[in-house]
Amino acid sequence: MTIKIHGDPGSGSLRRVTTAARLMSVGIERVNVDLFKGESHTPEFLTLNPHGLTPVMVDGDVVLYEASAINLYLAEKAGSDLLGRTPRERYEILQWMFWSGEQWRVFSTLTFDERIVKRLLGKPEDTGVVALAARKIREAAAVLDARLADRPFVVGDRLTLADLDIAAPFSQSERTRVPFGEFPNLVAWQRRLLDTVPAWAETRKEVDDRIEGVLVAAGISP
Ligand SMILES: N[C@@H](CCC(=O)N[C@@H](CS)C(=O)NCC(=O)O)C(=O)O
Known part of the structure; x- marks a missing residue:
């Protein structure tokens, strides 16, 4: 099945x-x-x-x-x-997956809703919401940037589910203009994922093509 x-x-x-x-x-x-x-x-x-x-x-x-x-x-x-090779590694991966849900992705989603979805609906973005989300993103990004200062991936020395959970907001970050670019280790890690994980690079194109198609169809330049 x-x-x-x-x-x-x-x-x-x-x-x-x-x-x-x-x-x-x-x-x-x-x-x-x-x-x-x-x-x-x-x-x-x-x-x-x-x-x-x-x-x-x-x-x-x-x-x-x-x-x-x-x-x-x-x-x-x-x-x-x-999902980890040892129980200890697994709990560390889970910690970062939960962190991603609580501290991280939700603020990029909020920004997407304000900057992209509202634009498609012909509504103005709520600048207060965008500012709050940017502040929360910067706080969390500082933690992540420090974490990635001396390691290639979020847990251990190879890709895990934690990386995929945390990397997801990069799928829209050029459109939403969230402030990831202020954090060099974060930017370097995202580049590393695109360069060393072909599946991550391939699925990026699918997201870009789809969202750009929706924006162009609505008469909005991506
Ligand atoms: N926490 C959920 C978030 C899911 C989510 O936000 N999905 C969005 C697309 S990325 C969605 O389906 N939005 C539809 C809507 O808001 O109507 C997860 O990790 O799966």
């Missing part, structure tokens, strides 16, 4: 899952959900995720939302070391 992954190709959260699946050689069947047409808020989709958010995984009778949970599920199924 194939593992179905529902999502929009423009989504940085879907990218975390599609990249991990490629890295682990887990076969997935993509089910397209057009977020810009509200397809994640249909009554049918809400039975999969009542929040109307993607990605969602369906593997037989197992339905999971939250990309991190999906990646943990796929990694266990594949016996992948992206």
Whole structure:
């Protein structure tokens, strides 16, 4: 039975899952959900995720939302070391995955909603929200930048699921103009991922093509 992954190709959260699946050689069947047409808020989709958010995984009778949970599920199924080689490493990876959800990604998502989604809706961005998000991003980025000062990846000396979770906001950062560029170790780490993890570079193109297509169709220059 194939593992179905529902999502929009423009989504940085879907990218975390599609990249991990490629890295682990887990076969997935993509089910397209057009977020810009509200397809994640249909009554049918809400039975999969009542929040109307993607990605969602369906593997037989197992339905999971939250990309991190999906990646943990796929990694266990594949016996992948992206989830750590030792219990200690695994807990460190989990720490950074939870950190990413609590301290990191949400502020980039807020900025995307203000700067991209509102623009598509013809509404002005809320500058207070953008400023708050930028302050929180800078606080967290300073921690991450220090962490990456003397190591190539977030945990250990190789890519893990922690990197994928934390790297996801880079999928939109040139469009959202979040202040990642002020943190040199962060920028160098992102470059390293693109240069040494082909799956990360390949999935970037998919996100860019999709979002740029949506913006151009709406008459907005990307
Ligand atoms: N915490 C969730 C975030 C999911 C999320 O924000 N998904 C966005 C796309 S990146 C979405 O589906 N948005 C649809 C909407 O807001 O209507 C995860 O990690 O999976």
